[in-house]
Amino acid sequence: MSDNGKTGGATRRGFLTGAMAAGAGIAAAGAARAEGDPAITELQPWNQYLGDGVDARPYGYPSEFEKHVKRRNVEWLTADTVSSVNFTPLHELDGIITPNGLCFERHHAGIAEVDPAKHRIMINGLVDTPLVFTMEDLMRFPRENRVYFLECAANSGMEWRGAQLNGCQFTHGMIHNVMYTGVPLRYLLEEAGVKTNGKWVMPEGADASAMTRSIPLEKAMDDCLVAFKMNGEALRPEQGYPVRLVVPGWEGNMWVKWLRRIEVGDQPWHHREETSKYTDLMEDGKARRFTWEMDAKSVITNPSPQAPILHSRGRTVLTGVAWSGRGTIPRVDVTIDGGKNWHQARMDGPSFDKSMHRFYYEFDWDGSPLLLQSRAHDSTGYVQPTKDELRAIRGENSIYHNNGIQTWYVNEQGIAENVEIS
Amino acid sequence: MSKSLNVGVAVAVAGVLTVAYNFADRNVVDIPDNLPRMAELETPPQPAPMGAAMAADAAMPAKFGLGRAATPEEVAAWDIDVRPDGQGLPVGSGSVMEGEEVFVEKCSVCHGVFGEGSGRWPVLTGGTGTLASEDPVKTIESYWPYLSTVYDYIYRAMPFGEAQSLTHDEVYAITAYLLNMSFVVDDDFVLSNENFSEVSLANEENFFPDDRMETEFSVFVREACMTDCKDAVEITARAAVVDVTPDDAAARAAREVAASKGDDGAVQVAAAEETPAAAEAPAADNAELIKAGERVFKKCSACHQVGEGAANRSGPQLNGLMGRTAGGVDGFRYSNAMVDAGNGGLVWSADTLAEFLADPRAYVKGTKMAFRGIDDAGDLAALAAYLGTFNE
Numbered sequence: 001m002s003d004n005g006k007t008g009g010a011t012r013r014g015f016l017t018g019a020m021a022a023g024a025g026i027a028a029a030g031a032a033r034a035e036g037d038p039a040i041t042e043l044q045p046w047n048q049y050l051g052d053g054v055d056a057r058p059y060g061y062p063s064e065f066e067k068h069v070k071r072r073n074v075e076w077l078t079a080d081t082v083s084s085v086n087f088t089p090l091h092e093l094d095g096i097i098t099p100n101g102l103c104f105e106r107h108h109a110g111i112a113e114v115d116p117a118k119h120r121i122m123i124n125g126l127v128d129t130p131l132v133f134t135m136e137d138l139m140r141f142p143r144e145n146r147v148y149f150l151e152c153a154a155n156s157g158m159e160w161r162g163a164q165l166n167g168c169q170f171t172h173g174m175i176h177n178v179m180y181t182g183v184p185l186r187y188l189l190e191e192a193g194v195k196t197n198g199k200w201v202m203p204e205g206a207d208a209s210a211m212t213r214s215i216p217l218e219k220a221m222d223d224c225l226v227a228f229k230m231n232g233e234a235l236r237p238e239q240g241y242p243v244r245l246v247v248p249g250w251e252g253n254m255w256v257k258w259l260r261r262i263e264v265g266d267q268p269w270h271h272r273e274e275t276s277k278y279t280d281l282m283e284d285g286k287a288r289r290f291t292w293e294m295d296a297k298s299v300i301t302n303p304s305p306q307a308p309i310l311h312s313r314g315r316t317v318l319t320g321v322a323w324s325g326r327g328t329i330p331r332v333d334v335t336i337d338g339g340k341n342w343h344q345a346r347m348d349g350p351s352f353d354k355s356m357h358r359f360y361y362e363f364d365w366d367g368s369p370l371l372l373q374s375r376a377h378d379s380t381g382y383v384q385p386t387k388d389e390l391r392a393i394r395g396e397n398s399i400y401h402n403n404g405i406q407t408w409y410v411n412e413q414g415i416a417e418n419v420e421i422s
Numbered sequence: 423m424s425k426s427l428n429v430g431v432a433v434a435v436a437g438v439l440t441v442a443y444n445f446a447d448r449n450v451v452d453i454p455d456n457l458p459r460m461a462e463l464e465t466p467p468q469p470a471p472m473g474a475a476m477a478a479d480a481a482m483p484a485k486f487g488l489g490r491a492a493t494p495e496e497v498a499a500w501d502i503d504v505r506p507d508g509q510g511l512p513v514g515s516g517s518v519m520e521g522e523e524v525f526v527e528k529c530s531v532c533h534g535v536f537g538e539g540s541g542r543w544p545v546l547t548g549g550t551g552t553l554a555s556e557d558p559v560k561t562i563e564s565y566w567p568y569l570s571t572v573y574d575y576i577y578r579a580m581p582f583g584e585a586q587s588l589t590h591d592e593v594y595a596i597t598a599y600l601l602n603m604s605f606v607v608d609d610d611f612v613l614s615n616e617n618f619s620e621v622s623l624a625n626e627e628n629f630f631p632d633d634r635m636e637t638e639f640s641v642f643v644r645e646a647c648m649t650d651c652k653d654a655v656e657i658t659a660r661a662a663v664v665d666v667t668p669d670d671a672a673a674r675a676a677r678e679v680a681a682s683k684g685d686d687g688a689v690q691v692a693a694a695e696e697t698p699a700a701a702e703a704p705a706a707d708n709a710e711l712i713k714a715g716e717r718v719f720k721k722c723s724a725c726h727q728v729g730e731g732a733a734n735r736s737g738p739q740l741n742g743l744m745g746r747t748a749g750g751v752d753g754f755r756y757s758n759a760m761v762d763a764g765n766g767g768l769v770w771s772a773d774t775l776a777e778f779l780a781d782p783r784a785y786v787k788g789t790k791m792a793f794r795g796i797d798d799a800g801d802l803a804a805l806a807a808y809l810g811t812f813n814e
Contacts, residue, residue, distance in 0.1 A: 068671070072668060072670070073668070074666075074667075074668055075668065075731075076666065078542065079532075079541055079542035079543045079735070080723065080735075082583075082720075082723060083582070108579070109579065109582070109583075109585065110720065122492055122496065122497070122500055123489075123492075124492060124497045124500075124501060125501075129491050130491065130492040130497050131489040131490065131491060131492060132489055132490055132491075132492045132496065133488065133489040137488045137489050140486070140488050141486060141488060142482070146468050147468070162659035162664070163659045163660055163661040163664065164661055164664050164666055165661060165666065165667045166661045166662065166667040167667060167670070170667060170668070187486065188489075190484070190485065191485055191486060191488060191489060192489075202503065204500075204503070208579065208583070208585040209578075209579045209585070210502075210578040210579055210585065210586075212503060212574075212578070260500070261500050261501075263501065263503065265505070265509075267505065267507070269503055269504075269505050269574075270505070270506050270567065270568050270570070270571055271503070271571055271574055271575065272571055272574070272575040272579075275566055275567050275568065275571050275629075276560065276562075276565065276566050276571065279629065281553060281558055281560070283554065284554055285553035285554030285558075285628065286628045286629070286630060287553075287565075287628060287629050287630075288629075288630060288631070288632055288633065288634075289629045289630070289631060289632070290631055290632050291632045291634065292632070293632075293634075295634070295638075305661070305667075306670060310679055333646060333648070337655070338652075338655030339651055339652060339655065340650065340651055340652055340653075340655065341648070341649050341650065341651065342646070342647070342648045342649070342651065343648075344648075352468050353468050355468075371655060371657075375646060377646070380639075380643065381643040381644075382639065382642050382643050383642055383643070383644055383646050384642075385638075385641075385642050389641070389642075393637060393638060393641075396556075397553075397556075397558050409657060409660075413681050415681060417660060417661060417662050418660075418661035418662075419657045419658075419659060419660050419661065420657070420658045420659035420660075421655050421656060421657055421658060422654070422655060422656040422658055
């Protein structure tokens with residue numbers, strides 16, 4: 001590992017060379033077709049020389065050619081990266097599972113680096129016996145494995161007043177979808193014995209923001225998980241290592257990371273993140289609160305502004321993701337003409353409750369400009385609305401819970417742009 | 423999991439909810455009336471494998487006998503939350519005048535002396551009458567429903583980067599000062615746990631529980647048009663015109679490839695632009711100290727930036743600090759005191775930085791920097807080592 005820096009340098013050059021070669025390869029393909037494709041006729045280094053041994057990458061990482069696939073920040077959004085958000089590169093992913101290292105991050109006081117040996121989980125408030133659990137204690141409860149999306153309530157929040165950011169990473173990337181392993185919160189609460197007047201719970205984080213939210217007991221006893229694994233491995237520090245709360249289908253801010261305490265009470269706490277923030281300001285100046293469930297939503301991830309169509313006219317794969325905080329997504333419609341005509345997309349991959357779903361629409365592109373939209377239907381019969389329909393009800397100041405239909409304009413060159421249409 | 427057991431629990435909880443709501447203080451408690459309906463709409467949870475569920479049922483005890491009782495001292499140490507009804511408020515008090523002093527020292531660097539906010543840090547006061555406008559300013563004065571939220575949040579999370587360092591009296595005092603800046607109380611007001619619940623904020627009544635089930639579900643649960651849904655389509659807004667997207671070299675390269683496509687679909691070569699390689703890794707023997715310094719720097723990072731793209735914020739950017747004349751960053755508005763210190767020959771080094779940070783306002787009398795300083799010699803050395811890495 002001592003020559004890491006050197007490898008990094010070579011890597012970067014490798015990426016550049018690779019990118020150039022790929023471009024050159026395609027350009028040369030027409031002219032040099034007679035002599036044959038050099039990718040075939042010429043010996044490549046990896047055809048000839050030995051690669052790294054098994055000790056070179058004890059914790060694996062993506063190919064050097066995927067270096068550009070990363071979470072990205074929008075600097076002007078916040079005052080400081082310590083209390084900020086970055087975005088999942090949805091346009092680079094497929095299937096329904098988000099890799100752990102690409103799950104968007106949102107913290108309010110930076111990434112807490114918690115020593116699990118010094119981490120405790122306390123249950124207190126309106127319970128028969130206030131309890132303390134170590135991580136070892138937690139591991140002795142029965143576990144469940146569930147795939148859930150986590151979407152920040154502010155996802156697409158910059159888009160209320162019109163098309164703002166050019167890329168689904170930025171317009172829709174405050175979401176990830178992973179398999180959690182955890183203990184039902186119900187078990188911990190029952191272990192302490194919730195008193196009959198207990199009606200709300202308040203999870204609290206161990207980081208320097210000591211994040212708190214009020215959650216109705218009904219939800220806490222229903223499907224919330226106290227999770228310690230994501231996609232099979234320990235939670236990443238930026239996702240709340242060693243333990244976080246999972247609140248399926250509800251806004252991401254409630255999924256308290258670095259979970260250290262759960263208090264049971266008879267009324268909500270009205271803390272900062274459920275009054276000053278995460279309340280939806282309506283046009284008349286009044287505000288909705290406790291808007292927990294995430295409405296059905298979808299977005300086309302390819303093509304999109306960061307992922308233009310690179311091939312010529314002909315066979316084209318359009319794909320995207322859809323999700324609902326109220327159930328599954330049995331159907332997604334896609335239009336390529338701005339909503340004059342719609343086509344039912346092909347759903348592929350597992351369909352889990354409150355999980356991301358993957359859809360595809362394969363078509364022959366005739367090279368003319370496209371106006372792409374997707375429209376999710378969830379298992380309650382709710383159909384994803386347009387942004388105009390949402391604005392008619394809520395105005396433009398609500399910041400949160402924008403689940404309106406997204407439009408991409410694709411020009412003759414295949415370049416895509418974030419637009420709004422009539 | 424036992425289905426029948428779950429249903430039993432749900433019914434019992436619903437009963438408790440109803441009963442408790444009837445007895446609760448309706449001014450404070452808002453039970454969204456869509457809760458039961460929401461439960462009806464939910465699809466069944468993700469199924470566990472059949473065999474496993476059956477086996478687990480038989481072996482699942484009512485309690486697992488795990489964990490241990492928390493001591494009253496432990497609960498007291500962590501149970502810091504405060505509610506609108508005053509539950510959780512500690513004994514204490516603080517005046518507007520005392521609050522001003524603490525606020526100017528510990529809060530104003532981000533929030534401004536009057537709560538008006540600095541840069542993109544939160545504005546705390548003003549904004550009254552703006553909530554229905556095109557540019558709503560959501561502050562404690564204009565938006566927050568409950569004073570308890572102010573107390574709770576300041577105590578649990580402020581000052582930014584030094585959470586839970588304020589005494590209860592200081593938090594009462596800061597809260598009183600913010601009330602005064604919001605025109606809620608007079609200059610001579612003293613806030614305490616005794617009179618806390620007598621203060622209410624103007625916007626309390628303007629919050630209502632989630633009503634999407636009534637206002638939106640009725641509209642959006644519907645049949646969807648599939649063919650000939652509209653005659654014409656016009657583009658009405660374009661992100662490229664707004665132009666606020668972060669630059670993305672890879673995406674730009676891809677766009678250039680797309681743009682250079684010929685009629686036959688053949689692609690011309692597009693050179694990918696790349697950002698310069700990251701700074702060289704520091705020498706190994708110094709690495710621990712630098713790492714420690716990075717941790718110490720978190721105390722500074724609310725106001726100062728270092729590294730690639732560092733910009734002036736509440737404080738000047740600190741790249742190339744070592745050897746720089748005090749007050750020497752172009753475009754940053756220093757205090758006269760700091761400019762004078764630079765003119766007087768103050769140049770930043772590990773030594774002068776340590777002297778300054780030991781007591782900033784004594785070392786440069788009149789500095790704008792409100793930070794109270796660092797006195798641990800080890801921390802100072804680590805910080806100097808860390809900042810030194812941004813000098814190349």
